[in-house]
Amino acid sequence: MKVLVLNAGSSSLKFSLTNTTSKEHEIRGSVERIGLHDPVLRLGGSSRPVAAADHRQALEAVLGHVPKSEVQAVGHRVVHGGSFTASSRIDENVLSRLEEFSRLAPLHNPANLAGIRAALEALPGVPQVAVFDTAFHQTMPEYAWRYAISKELADQNGYRRYGFHGTSHRYVSGRLAEMLGHPLEELRLIILHLGNGASASAVLHGRSVDTSMGFTPMEGLVMGTRSGDVDPGLVLELARQLGVEEATSLLNKQSGLEGLSGYSDLRDLHRQIAAGNADAETALRVYTYRIKKFIGAYAAAMGGLDAIAFTAGVGENDPEVRRMSLEGLEFLGIKLDPEANRRGGPRISSDESRVSVWVVPTDEELAIALDTEKVLAS
Known part of the structure; x- marks a missing residue:
């Protein structure tokens, strides 16, 4: 399968077209300075100016170099998955829940959501999946994730330890096991x-x-x-x-x-x-x-x-x-x-x-x- 991977930041959009069979990135790059002066597309060691007033325009610039016909699915990095314990196919319910989690990661999730909405608009009918930085750490025992504050207040508001970089930690732990044999x-x-x-x-x-x-x-x-x-x-x-x-x-x-x-x-x-x-x-x-x-x-x-x-x-x-x-x-x-x-x-x-x-x-x-x-x- 060829997956367009998107990692949307507040002023950037990192992307790759990744072949899951060969496990190779066929195209890899980024759009930087989205919404700022002189946005640029970086691809293959070179950079060029692009129009990128928002994430929608940035994705349009990306799709000028990634053939839409080859994109079989889109995978989005989402920093805060709240109560999600695994990656999930994106639908209206998932989008609604992610909106609620934006208050937990105000520097990251709004940008992630902007990337998702841009991709849903640009690639209608292509299945899209949210992959959460927090999901890998949902196996922590309660004594590791719970803060020593009012239990009632914490449970009502989701005040707990979530952990991040989970996609990297999961991938590297698997690779390390392979290297150790x-x-x-x-x-x-x-x-x-x-x-x-x-x-x-x-x-x-x-x-x-x-x-x-x-x-x-x-x-x-x-x-x-x-x-x-x-x-x-x-x-x-x-x-x-x-x-x-x-x-x-x-x-x-x-x-x-x-x-x-x-x-x-x-x-x-x-x-x-x-x-x-x-x-x-x-x-x-x-x-x-x-x-x-x-x-x-x-x-x-x-x-x-x-x-x-x-x-x-x-x-x-x-x-x-x-x-x-x-x-x-x-x-x-x-x-x-x-x-x-x-x-x-x-x-x-x-x-x-x-x-x-x-x-x-x-x-x-x-x-x-x-x-x-x-x-x-x-």
């Missing part, structure tokens, strides 16, 4: 999805039993511009001092590595460290220390650990982040191979390491395409 159902894994957004998950016997992101994608690890875990009392103080809107913007867009050093990109951070920037060095320490704490916590939660996977932009490409995140965890049976880590793996732990450590490239577009095919086949 063991059934996923027998393994205790930690997946570290490290990009501008970052999350960790504990995958026990193929099921997510804990993850670092929670009610929103702000919880957990330090990220490019998001704070990760902070004292709720500090959040209240920021809201009192700055107002809710400004505090929300601060924690989402001006915190994390950006707030600590003025640089949100790890490549810039490394250059600043080499130049002697003490704030940049502190930021990297804070970032990797938080990762290390989650590794230790998840090993404890699963009663042991068989393997760790680093994935996504930072996880796949930054050997220093990997080294610092594992430093001091030898007591867990983790021993890094410095040369393999420098090369980028795939295995970066030494032969003596009881816990193997790997670099596993993620492929969320392929995972979405395969899920779309599976939903439609059922």
Whole structure:
């Protein structure tokens, strides 16, 4: 099956035409700066200006390069699936429920919905499927997803830990099991999805039993511009001092590595460290220390650990982040191979390491395409 995979952001539309039989992306690109000045279509290493005042126009530009006749289905990445526990074929009921979940992910779901509506209009009659970032984590036990607040209030409003990046965590855990040559159902894994957004998950016997992101994608690890875990009392103080809107913007867009050093990109951070920037060095320490704490916590939660996977932009490409995140965890049976880590793996732990450590490239577009095919086949 050939699936058009769409990942709509507030001002971007990433896309691929993915063949689920060959598991290859036949076309892959993005439209950037939607609704802003000078929107561009990036495809095959080149870029060209396009008209993209909204997601509908952006999709029209995409379909100028993706033949409609080849699109057998459309798979949409949806960040927040609320109570959905699996990918679902899109109909009016699904759309209505997704509207309700927009308040839970106001930075993501409205854009996802804009992409869905544009595709329904541009490709009438083509089956479409929503693939949720949150679905993989719906297997967490209640004691892992429930917040210690009023149960009645939480249940009425959906205040709970949902987790995100689930499509990536599910795909990478499956690939890691293949690389290990063991059934996923027998393994205790930690997946570290490290990009501008970052999350960790504990995958026990193929099921997510804990993850670092929670009610929103702000919880957990330090990220490019998001704070990760902070004292709720500090959040209240920021809201009192700055107002809710400004505090929300601060924690989402001006915190994390950006707030600590003025640089949100790890490549810039490394250059600043080499130049002697003490704030940049502190930021990297804070970032990797938080990762290390989650590794230790998840090993404890699963009663042991068989393997760790680093994935996504930072996880796949930054050997220093990997080294610092594992430093001091030898007591867990983790021993890094410095040369393999420098090369980028795939295995970066030494032969003596009881816990193997790997670099596993993620492929969320392929995972979405395969899920779309599976939903439609059922």
